[in-house]
Amino acid sequence: MTLSSGVTHRSKLPDVGTTVFSAIEQLSAQHNAIDLAQGAPNFSCDEALIACVNQAMLAGHNQYAPLTGHPALKEALAEKVKTLYGQTYDVASEILITAGASEGLYAAITGLVHVGDEVIFFEPAFDSYAPVIRLQGATPVALKLNVPQFTIDWDALRAAISPRTRMIIINTPHNPGGQALSAGDLAQLAALTRNSDIIVLSDETYEHLLFDGRQHHGMATHPELAQRSVIVSSFGETFHVTGWRVGYCLAPAALMAEVVKVHQLLRYAADTPMQVAFARWLREPSHYHSPAGFYQQKRDLLASLLQESPFELLPTAGSFFMLASYRHFSEESDSEMVKRLIIEHGVATIPLSPFYSDGTDNRLIRLCFAKDEATLQAGAQALCLLKTR
Structure with a gap:
C-alpha cells in the first residue's frame, strides 16, 4: 500500500479489519435494534463502588x-x-x-x-x-x-x-x-x-x-x-x-x-x-460471590422468555452468554441470520463464525444476558416473532 505522501506501507495484520462487534454495533444503531449482542452490562454497578472511587479521588x-x-x-x-x-x-x-x-x-x-x-x-x-x-x-x-x-x-x-x-x-x-x-x-x-x-x-x-x-x-x-x-x-x-x-x-x-x-x-x-x-x-467476599446468582437469574429469565421462540438454546455453565441454534429450521449463514434479526426484527445478536479462523458456521448465534429486565424481555419478544422459513 502506498500512502498519499509516497511512503510505502506494509501491514503486519493485513487480514485484520473491523471486528464483528463493531460491524454489528453500526448496523444495530442504524436500525435502533435491541442490544443482546455486546458483552457488557447496560445497567449501573453498585453505587457504593462508585462512592469508593470518588473517595479515592478526593483522598488524592x-x-x-x-x-x-x-x-x-x-x-x-x-x-x-x-x-x-x-x-x-x-x-x-x-x-x-x-x-x-x-x-x-x-x-x-x-x-x-x-x-x-x-x-x-x-x-x-x-x-x-x-x-x-x-x-x-x-x-x-x-x-x-x-x-x-x-x-x-x-x-x-x-x-x-x-x-x-x-x-x-x-x-x-x-x-x-x-x-x-x-x-x-x-x-x-x-x-x-x-x-x-x-x-x-x-x-x-x-x-x-x-x-x-x-x-x-x-x-x-x-x-x-x-x-x-x-x-x-x-x-x-x-x-x-x-x-x-x-x-x-x-x-x-x-x-x-x-x-x-x-x-x-x-x-x-x-x-x-x-x-x-x-x-x-x-x-467483602459477598461482592465477588453474589454476581453468580445475579447473572444466573438473568440467564434463567432469558431462557424462559425464549421458550416460545424457534431457537434451541444450548446449556450455559458460566459467563454473560448463551448460544442459540437455528440449524433445525434454516440454512442461512449465521451472519445472514444476525443481519436479518437486526433489520427485520430489531434485535442484535452475534454470529459465532467470526470466532473461528476458518469461518466455521455451526448455525449458532450468541446472546448476551447481561442486560436489564426490560431489554431481555424486549429482545426475547422480538426473537419469538421470528418466522421459520
Whole structure:
C-alpha cells in the first residue's frame, strides 16, 4: 500500500479489519435494534463502588500507581485467591494489575512467546488471541472445541503439541461457548504438559460467573498447573464496570518478570482511583460471590422468555452468554441470520463464525444476558416473532 505522501506501507495484520462487534454495533444503531449482542452490562454497578472511587479521588489517589499495581489491591487479591483456590502468590513478584484483561493477555503473549514458537488455542475463540500471537512472529495453532458441548478434544491437543509448542491458551468460563473446565480437564492438561516447557495462559475473565453451584476450576486450583500458568482475569465483568479497564495477572515470579517488562512499556500502570476502590471492595467476599446468582437469574429469565421462540438454546455453565441454534429450521449463514434479526426484527445478536479462523458456521448465534429486565424481555419478544422459513 502506498500512502498519499509516497511512503510505502506494509501491514503486519493485513487480514485484520473491523471486528464483528463493531460491524454489528453500526448496523444495530442504524436500525435502533435491541442490544443482546455486546458483552457488557447496560445497567449501573453498585453505587457504593462508585462512592469508593470518588473517595479515592478526593483522598488524592490521582497520580500514577506503582508499576505492578496498588499494594492494597494486590494484597486483597492474594488473600482472595488463597481463600478460594488454595494457591499462594507473592504480592511483590507474582501479582500484576493491568489495564483490563486484554492488556494482560497481550503482555503475557508478547513477553513469553518468541519468533518460531507455536501457540495452541481453542476455537471458537476471543478474537485477539491469534493476531497477538502472529505479531510475535509465532504460529497460532487453532483446535476446535467439540460442538455443541464446547469441550476440549484431548486427543487432538495431544497430537497438536510439538517441540515448537510454547504456550497453550485456555479460556474458562468460555466466551462464547458458555462452558467451563472441570477438575478432570485440569488433570488432563497437567498430564499433557508435564515435563515440558509449555506455558499455560489461562483467560479466566468470568471466574466469578459460574452457575448452578459450579466451582471455578482455574489454574490456581491445581498446584502443578499453577507453576506453569499465567492467569488473566478482570474486575470489569464481575462488578459490572467493563469500561473501567482494570484486570490482573497471576504467575510464578520467573514468568511474571517477563510479563511486567511488556506491561511497563504498554501502560505502566492501570488507573489509580479504580485500583484503590477495588482494594476496598474485595475485602467483602459477598461482592465477588453474589454476581453468580445475579447473572444466573438473568440467564434463567432469558431462557424462559425464549421458550416460545424457534431457537434451541444450548446449556450455559458460566459467563454473560448463551448460544442459540437455528440449524433445525434454516440454512442461512449465521451472519445472514444476525443481519436479518437486526433489520427485520430489531434485535442484535452475534454470529459465532467470526470466532473461528476458518469461518466455521455451526448455525449458532450468541446472546448476551447481561442486560436489564426490560431489554431481555424486549429482545426475547422480538426473537419469538421470528418466522421459520
